[in-house]
Amino acid sequence: MPVTRREAAAAMAAFILPLEAQGPADAPQLGFFTPNGAKLIEIIANILIPPDEFPGAGDAGAAYYIDKQMQGHYKDKLEMWRAGLFTFSSVVKHHYQGRSFLTLTPDEQKEFIGSIERGAVPALRGIFDFIHDLTLQSYFGSPEHGGNRQRTSWKMLRIEDVMDGGHARHGAPAAGGEK
Amino acid sequence: MRLDPVDAVVVGAGAGGGVVAYVLAKAGFRVVLLERGREVPFHESGHDELRSQRTTVLGNAFGPDDSHYVRQIRSPLTGFFYRVKPSEGAYNNVAACLGGGTASYGAMAWRFHPKDFQMLTAYGQVEGSTLADWPITYNDLEPYYERAEYEIGVSGKAGANPFEGRRQKAYPMPPLPYNREAARMAAGARKLGWHPFPIPMAINSVERDGRAGCIACPHCVGFGCEADAKNGTQNTVIPRAVKTGNCTLLTEAVAKEILTDAAGKAAGVAYYHQGRLQEQPARVVVVACSATETPRLLLNSKSKGHPNGLGNANDWVGRNLQGHAYSGAYGLFEEEIFDGTGPAARVALCDFNHGNKGITGGAMMANEFIRLPYLFAKNVRPPRVPRYGAEFKKFVREAYKKTAGVKGPVQEMPLWDNRVEVDPKVADFWGIPVAAITTRRHPMDGETGRFIAERAAEWLKASGARETWLQVASLNGTGGQHQAGTCRMGKDAKTSVTTPHGRLHGVDNVYVADGSVMVTNGGFNPSLTIMALAFRTGEKIVRDWRRA
Numbered sequence: 088m089p090v091t092r093r094e095a096a097a098a099m100a101a102f103i104l105p106l107e108a109q110g111p112a113d114a115p116q117l118g119f120f121t122p123n124g125a126k127l128i129e130i131i132a133n134i135l136i137p138p139d140e141f142p143g144a145g146d147a148g149a150a151y152y153i154d155k156q157m158q159g160h161y162k163d164k165l166e167m168w169r170a171g172l173f174t175f176s177s178v179v180k181h182h183y184q185g186r187s188f189l190t191l192t193p194d195e196q197k198e199f200i201g202s203i204e205r206g207a208v209p210a211l212r213g214i215f216d217f218i219h220d221l222t223l224q225s226y227f228g229s230p231e232h233g234g235n236r237q238r239t240s241w242k243m244l245r246i247e248d249v250m251d252g253g254h255a256r257h258g259a260p261a262a263g264g265e266k
Numbered sequence: 267m268r269l270d271p272v273d274a275v276v277v278g279a280g281a282g283g284g285v286v287a288y289v290l291a292k293a294g295f296r297v298v299l300l301e302r303g304r305e306v307p308f309h310e311s312g313h314d315e316l317r318s319q320r321t322t323v324l325g326n327a328f329g330p331d332d333s334h335y336v337r338q339i340r341s342p343l344t345g346f347f348y349r350v351k352p353s354e355g356a357y358n359n360v361a362a363c364l365g366g367g368t369a370s371y372g373a374m375a376w377r378f379h380p381k382d383f384q385m386l387t388a389y390g391q392v393e394g395s396t397l398a399d400w401p402i403t404y405n406d407l408e409p410y411y412e413r414a415e416y417e418i419g420v421s422g423k424a425g426a427n428p429f430e431g432r433r434q435k436a437y438p439m440p441p442l443p444y445n446r447e448a449a450r451m452a453a454g455a456r457k458l459g460w461h462p463f464p465i466p467m468a469i470n471s472v473e474r475d476g477r478a479g480c481i482a483c484p485h486c487v488g489f490g491c492e493a494d495a496k497n498g499t500q501n502t503v504i505p506r507a508v509k510t511g512n513c514t515l516l517t518e519a520v521a522k523e524i525l526t527d528a529a530g531k532a533a534g535v536a537y538y539h540q541g542r543l544q545e546q547p548a549r550v551v552v553v554a555c556s557a558t559e560t561p562r563l564l565l566n567s568k569s570k571g572h573p574n575g576l577g578n579a580n581d582w583v584g585r586n587l588q589g590h591a592y593s594g595a596y597g598l599f600e601e602e603i604f605d606g607t608g609p610a611a612r613v614a615l616c617d618f619n620h621g622n623k624g625i626t627g628g629a630m631m632a633n634e635f636i637r638l639p640y641l642f643a644k645n646v647r648p649p650r651v652p653r654y655g656a657e658f659k660k661f662v663r664e665a666y667k668k669t670a671g672v673k674g675p676v677q678e679m680p681l682w683d684n685r686v687e688v689d690p691k692v693a694d695f696w697g698i699p700v701a702a703i704t705t706r707r708h709p710m711d712g713e714t715g716r717f718i719a720e721r722a723a724e725w726l727k728a729s730g731a732r733e734t735w736l737q738v739a740s741l742n743g744t745g746g747q748h749q750a751g752t753c754r755m756g757k758d759a760k761t762s763v764t765t766p767h768g769r770l771h772g773v774d775n776v777y778v779a780d781g782s783v784m785v786t787n788g789g790f791n792p793s794l795t796i797m798a799l800a801f802r803t804g805e806k807i808v809r810d811w812r813r814a
């Protein structure tokens with residue numbers, strides 16, 4: 088399905104803030120995603136790791152994690168990210184009579200993600216694998232990077248003490264101390 | 267700028283380089299030790315999984331950094347080279363910091379099996395492989411293993427491994443105690459008639475050398491040690507070398523090339539430091555940059571007398587790059603076997619290093635290091651469990667403390683075409699041509715991997731696992747954190763790069779002292795062997811180059 092440059096730009100503008108509106112990398116607010124872009128990631132992340140007694144990955148800050156990393160370590164994946172999200176929106180529109188992912192029902196959203204995982208949409212494999220990986224990073228990695236809010240996953244796995252390290256459990260001083 | 271001459275320049279302050287600098291400085295040589303990285307203190311990245319030397323999705327805590335380094339890696343899919351950054355898996359990284367790999371390693375401190383030095387004699391030719399015997403035997407290296415165990419500091423139980431070669435002296439420290447998982451696994455192995463024992467670790471089980479004993483936190487591999495109880499070269503031999511007053515350590519000093527004189531002998535080393543190109547003249551040059559960066563430096567050191575690079579008259583530099591075809595299995599237990607104490611890898615056995623029917627070599631097998639939460643969620647689940655959704659989340663939550671892994675560093679068959687070259691068209695931050703790496707694995711590695719994975723599943727089942735699944739290494743590429751073999755030692759200059767003592771054939775005063783010189787890579791983690799070899803090479807340099 089051919090798209091013009093203008094269409095692509097318009098589609099992207101719905102999800103990613105223009106450069107001049109992006110904030111500093113370590114600000115707690117979003118600096119990369121628009122509110123709709125963040126919403127999209129939150130929904131997908133909550134499908135990948137859904138809420139139960141413990142929050143889902145979207146609720147635990149996946150969008151904030153990705154927002155921060157796309158301005159930091161994953162800066163050079165920006166093009167891939169833009170192209171991937173653009174294809175994602177286009178394919179959704181094509182499949183669901185012009186509707187966007189955000190307006191699908193939760194079941195339709197799940198079904199669409201499921202079709203990518205089953206290999207029915209090869210064009211979205213790359214971006215989906217990337218979002219999947221980033222979501223796991225956000226949920227299980229250290230909260231300092233923007234995800235895993237309130238150490239949700241570490242609480243779930245009951246490893247908060249392990250992640251704090253030996254000195255926390257044994258009362259021994261950490262080597263080198265604080266600097 | 268041309269600096270005052272010294273006796274020796276050692277390039278690379280990792281496992282091998284740290285040891286040689288110490289041996290030379292202690293013998294009164296004036297040494298300059300160049301390290302491209304810097305010292306990485308524990309608190310800098312702590313236990314941050316996403317920036318460790320285990321998962322580098324947000325960068326390598328122990329270097330190198332993405333902004334200064336790049337490599338060309340040949341894609342196994344397309345056959346073409348593509349650019350890879352250090353934090354990407356395909357880069358084939360070890361580390362770039364004071365201590366090299368030993369600052370963040372898991373600290374298993376293995377002696378190779380005697381047969382690992384005589385693979386060709388033990389098994390005969392393997393089709394397509396450059397398999398060969400080492401020019402030295404286990405017995406030649408034994409005194410140096412002992413020296414490494416005492417100078418670096420290894421805890422372990424002498425005599426507990428019935429397959430180990432002759433050992434003259436017990437370990438300097440008693441073994442670390444089994445945690446819950448290791449105790450269960452040891453009992454399971456005994457049920458099978460196998461011979462489990464506590465893994466020898468370069469970790470203080472008791473206070474030693476002014477540093478603490480292990481406080482049983484499980485974050486050993488991929489991190490610094492919060493108690494400084496883990497022993498690498500950065501907290502043992504390197505500070506001792508500096509303390510002699512004979513060794514000048516320069517960090518963030520990047521060697522560009524080895525300089526040669528009109529006679530073709532090494533005259534010193536050119537390196538970048540604080541934005542300037544320096545020339546350090548020396549009587550002896552020791553290269554210890556790891557099995558990828560050492561051939562890169564030699565190949566980048568071209569001159570009239572050495573048009574193909576230093577020591578490369580016969581095109582052997584950079585060949586035979588090896589790693590380990592790690593394979594094993596995971597098991598899901600009924601009850602929680604994870605107790606959160608470390609070091610997490612605690613029990614091993616050597617029943618399958620050799621003597622496996624139809625297979626060349628084998629591997630030591632050990633229970634796995636800590637399963638970090640992100641890596642667990644990404645990689646550890648049986649095929650029946652999807653990789654996302656409610657069922658996935660439930661599995662991760664319920665299985666995390668009930669899962670154990672066993673794997674082994676499967677010995678690989680060396681291949682002539684597995685090689686490190688330099689790409690003159692691609693340069694790093696300093697303008698130095700980068701390494702271009704081509705690797706794949708020999709089919710035998712896959713067979714050995716499957717065999718070891720099946721034994722791992724058997725071991726887990728005997729220990730109480732109700733479900734197991736295998737992980738067998740792919741044949742797509744090798745090298746990585748256990749890289750070795752690219753400057754093979756040997757007696758014949760036509761089929762090796764260095765003498766049995768690590769001196770370059772055809773260049774009197776250049777030595778290699780890192781994983782590059784290993785002919786084959788054993789079925790064990792390599793660092794203690796690299797250190798032992800470096801002690802041996804260091805002593806030889808002292809004998810041959812002491813001033814009258």
Ligand SMILES: Cc1cc2nc3c(=O)[nH]c(=O)nc-3n(C[C@H](O)[C@H](O)[C@H](O)COP(=O)(O)OP(=O)(O)OC[C@H]3O[C@@H](n4cnc5c(N)ncnc54)[C@H](O)[C@@H]3O)c2cc1C
Binds near residue numbers: 278
């Ligand atoms: C996470 C991890 C876990 C590991 N676990 C174990 C284990 O449990 N047991 C075990 O035996 N082994 C383990 N290893 C492997 C072990 O660390 C390596 O085998 C060993 O460090 C290799 O020694 P080397 O001397 O060949 O090179 P390195 O230790 O890599 O040292 C090479 C040094 O040279 C420096 N250098 C390179 N090029 C230049 C240049 N041009 N100028 C200046 N300096 C340069 C590098 O920065 C580096 O510091 C582990 C490694 C890692 C990363």
